[in-house]
Amino acid sequence: MTEITILAVSRISDGVCVAGITDDGQWIRPTRPNRDDSWRQLELDDCKDVNGNWIVRKGNQVKFDLVESIPKGTHSEDWRIGSRRARLVHELTEEEYFDFCQKHQELSLKPLVQTTSTRSLILVRPERFTSFTFQIETSREGKRSYVPRCGFVCNQRLHLNKPISDVEWRGYGRKYLRNNQRPAVKDILHENQTESYWLTIGRNIVGSTAYLMVVGVHLFPIRHFDMDFKRL
Numbered sequence: 001m002t003e004i005t006i007l008a009v010s011r012i013s014d015g016v017c018v019a020g021i022t023d024d025g026q027w028i029r030p031t032r033p034n035r036d037d038s039w040r041q042l043e044l045d046d047c048k049d050v051n052g053n054w055i056v057r058k059g060n061q062v063k064f065d066l067v068e069s070i071p072k073g074t075h076s077e078d079w080r081i082g083s084r085r086a087r088l089v090h091e092l093t094e095e096e097y098f099d100f101c102q103k104h105q106e107l108s109l110k111p112l113v114q115t116t117s118t119r120s121l122i123l124v125r126p127e128r129f130t131s132f133t134f135q136i137e138t139s140r141e142g143k144r145s146y147v148p149r150c151g152f153v154c155n156q157r158l159h160l161n162k163p164i165s166d167v168e169w170r171g172y173g174r175k176y177l178r179n180n181q182r183p184a185v186k187d188i189l190h191e192n193q194t195e196s197y198w199l200t201i202g203r204n205i206v207g208s209t210a211y212l213m214v215v216g217v218h219l220f221p222i223r224h225f226d227m228d229f230k231r232l
Helices: 093-106 167-178 185-191
Strands: 002-012 017-019 027-033 061-063 064-068 078-081 087-091 121-124 127-137 146-154 157-163 196-206 211-222
Touching: 002 027, 002 167, 002 196, 017 196, 017 211, 078 211, 093 211, 127 167, 127 185, 146 167, 157 167, 157 211
Parallel strands: 027 078
Antiparallel strands: 002 017, 002 061, 002 211, 017 027, 061 087, 064 078, 121 196, 127 146, 146 157, 196 211
């Protein structure tokens, strides 16, 4: 069993994508590939203990039964899980969580945007947010889905309209979606009394283009919200 500090719990297809960092600083994405390995994710039950309690949450140290490293393309962090259930080791205090983010943050997103990189995960501390939106979007294929987004500045570079798949942030944004509101950044930060924040950023490659997404939102003081996996 391998201990991971969870830094991302996000919605992916009909399952969940989980990622975190080991004590020695290694990024890990526990996965359960489908039959032809065309799609990798965990099931919701993989995030629960033997008693059915949800334990895989940002800021929790969780032991996973990792049986095989299965890197694929830019997802060098993927590991296949075995049959033993995940086990909660420790829920970080606010001070421990803050210190962990400070210790493992990187200064820019260059490791993800470089075409030769095999990485797909990074933790950064943006200088500031520039926007937040919560809305229903329609894809080119005509599928409608709920997509929170944000803009932020990292290492003096502006990143616009990045999708957020963090399931807690999706849950938080439901009230704005219901009321068709476009909240100002200062209002969200004030509402949550936010003094510091970090983002876990993931990367997906389509063709020759790298697309960045926010897979973990970390606010301090700590804020937890109801998790949301619904498409609409």
